[in-house]
Amino acid sequence: MVDPTETVVQADPAVIAGLDYWRSLPIKQQPEWSDPEAVRAASAEIATLPPLVFAGEVDILRDRLARAARGESFLLQGGDCAETFAGATAEQIRNRVKTLLQMAVVLTYGASMPIVKMGRMAGQFAKPRSSDFETRGDVTLPAYRGDIVNGYDFTPSSRQADPRRLVQGYHTAASTLNLIRAFTQGGFADLRQVHSWNKGFAANPANQRYEGLAKEIDRAIRFMEAAGADFDELKRVEFYTSHEGLLMDYERPMTRIDSRNGTPVNTSAHFLWVGERTRELDGAHIDYFSRIRNPIGVKLGPSTTPEVMERLIDKLDPNREPGRLTFITRMGAGKIRDALPPLLEAIKGFDATPLWVTDPMHGNGMTTATGYKTRRFDDVVDEVRGFFEAHRDAGTHPGGIHVELTGDDVTECLGGSEQIDEATLATKYESLCDPRLNHMQSLELAFLVAEELAATTR
Numbered sequence: 138m139v140d141p142t143e144t145v146v147q148a149d150p151a152v153i154a155g156l157d158y159w160r161s162l163p164i165k166q167q168p169e170w171s172d173p174e175a176v177r178a179a180s181a182e183i184a185t186l187p188p189l190v191f192a193g194e195v196d197i198l199r200d201r202l203a204r205a206a207r208g209e210s211f212l213l214q215g216g217d218c219a220e221t222f223a224g225a226t227a228e229q230i231r232n233r234v235k236t237l238l239q240m241a242v243v244l245t246y247g248a249s250m251p252i253v254k255m256g257r258m259a260g261q262f263a264k265p266r267s268s269d270f271e272t273r274g275d276v277t278l279p280a281y282r283g284d285i286v287n288g289y290d291f292t293p294s295s296r297q298a299d300p301r302r303l304v305q306g307y308h309t310a311a312s313t314l315n316l317i318r319a320f321t322q323g324g325f326a327d328l329r330q331v332h333s334w335n336k337g338f339a340a341n342p343a344n345q346r347y348e349g350l351a352k353e354i355d356r357a358i359r360f361m362e363a364a365g366a367d368f369d370e371l372k373r374v375e376f377y378t379s380h381e382g383l384l385m386d387y388e389r390p391m392t393r394i395d396s397r398n399g400t401p402v403n404t405s406a407h408f409l410w411v412g413e414r415t416r417e418l419d420g421a422h423i424d425y426f427s428r429i430r431n432p433i434g435v436k437l438g439p440s441t442t443p444e445v446m447e448r449l450i451d452k453l454d455p456n457r458e459p460g461r462l463t464f465i466t467r468m469g470a471g472k473i474r475d476a477l478p479p480l481l482e483a484i485k486g487f488d489a490t491p492l493w494v495t496d497p498m499h500g501n502g503m504t505t506a507t508g509y510k511t512r513r514f515d516d517v518v519d520e521v522r523g524f525f526e527a528h529r530d531a532g533t534h535p536g537g538i539h540v541e542l543t544g545d546d547v548t549e550c551l552g553g554s555e556q557i558d559e560a561t562l563a564t565k566y567e568s569l570c571d572p573r574l575n576h577m578q579s580l581e582l583a584f585l586v587a588e589e590l591a592a593t594t595r
């Protein structure tokens with residue numbers, strides 16, 4: 138029997154039909170499935186499975202991001218370039234959450250503002266690639282497109298796109314999210330504990346430069362204690378999930394109608410973004426993103442013109458709704474000081490207030506002579522500095538950072554206080570796609586960004 142006290146709002150049939158309009162548009166970066174019937178069956182199965190997030194959480198996040206866009210809080214978004222199914226272990230999930238929580242405490246202090254915590258986690262399984270194929274020696278096979286599509290092993294059977302991975306992706310996201318919720322609600326996020334981990338970081342002689350800030354935070358926490366702050370209240374944190382909304386055979390069946398108001402919400406994550414390679418104005422992804430209610434992001438590379446930016450705003454945020462749209466700029470350290478200012482100037486005339494976030498990773502890639510994809514820590518820091526400078530000059534808000542990181546002790550990015558060099562990369566290079574900051578480099582970045590934030594908000 139229908140509960141008469143519960144209102145279930147049905148979606149307008151035109152809204153439902155619109156959710157499939159992308160199928161008639163040009164689309165990029167989708168796998169070549171060899172068995173379309175099996176793909177339809179997998180998508181149909183996913184459509185029957187419970188949502189991973191609740192639309193009400195998505196609404197709260199939109200409010201949180203609106204505050205960040207107004208300069209009243211700051212977004213920290215981070216995680217693997219490509220999550221793997223095998224990597225969805227308690228230890229690796231814990232290390233990533235721990236790293237993000239540690240970074241957030243440092244940033245909270247530096248900014249004197251709330252930090253919105255968001256993982257590139259619980260669904261970051263699909264990758265766009267520069268090339269559809271990979272060649273090793275005289276063998277050419279389809280490129281690895283993420284665990285939700287195919288396997289990384291360089292064999293024909295592993296590289297074949299396998300629709301069963303779509304369903305496995307859902308279940309892996311579900312168990313990852315479950316553990317994230319347990320950690321962030323069950324006591325693991327206790328402020329004093331997180332701070333004690335940070336003290337350990339600053340006590341390392343290599344990180345002496347950050348000791349002063351760590352001590353200041355220590356004093357602030359002792360002051361809170363003395364003043365009677367309720368630390369039990371500070372054991373739980375809001376933590377949101379996000380991934381690139383790329384693989385439409387997964388994203389479409391995860392799109393559900395919010396029974397409270399009849400609007401479509403992608404329930405695979407709280408926040409999704411469109412990548413630099415799939416954000417054509419008249420393409421499938423932008424059309425689909427224009428129809429979901431989630432707060433969404435768009436990556437903007439160095440060739441983005443003000444005209445393209447304006448058309449993206451008109452399509453994705455026609456009502457100029459606070460918190461709806463985030464621009465994640467990924468310009469490159471050498472380009473950000475030229476490429477970002479014209480966009481920040483232009484935005485002033487567009488009657489729009491997107492949240493501006495810097496991704497200092499994707500414009501700074503390089504490949505070593507030995508074949509490792511890597512990034513220099515110094516370039517990452519330099520792009521972040523360029524981001525703050527550009528916003529300071531334009532009078533706009535630098536609203537967040539988006540980083541590829543892991544909580545593990547890997548050797549994928551060059552530099553940092555451990556001074557990882559090219560020869561060291563081989564010792565623990567684990568990423569299946571782009572190089573991530575390791576635990577130490579991530580904390581170091583947080584301390585450096587905290588200094589920038591302190592200068593901005595002072």
Ligand SMILES: O=C[C@H](O)[C@H](O)COP(=O)(O)O
Binds near residue numbers: 218266268570
């Ligand atoms: O994560 C981003 C992209 O998928 C990645 O940078 C593409 O890498 P590729 O140039 O090795 O395909």
Ligand SMILES: C=C(OP(=O)(O)O)C(=O)O
Binds near residue numbers: 218265381411467571
């Ligand atoms: C693919 C990615 O980035 P971009 O779209 O900016 O290249 C990514 O974030 O992993």
Ligand SMILES: [Mn+2]
Binds near residue numbers: 219541
């Ligand atoms: Mn990446």
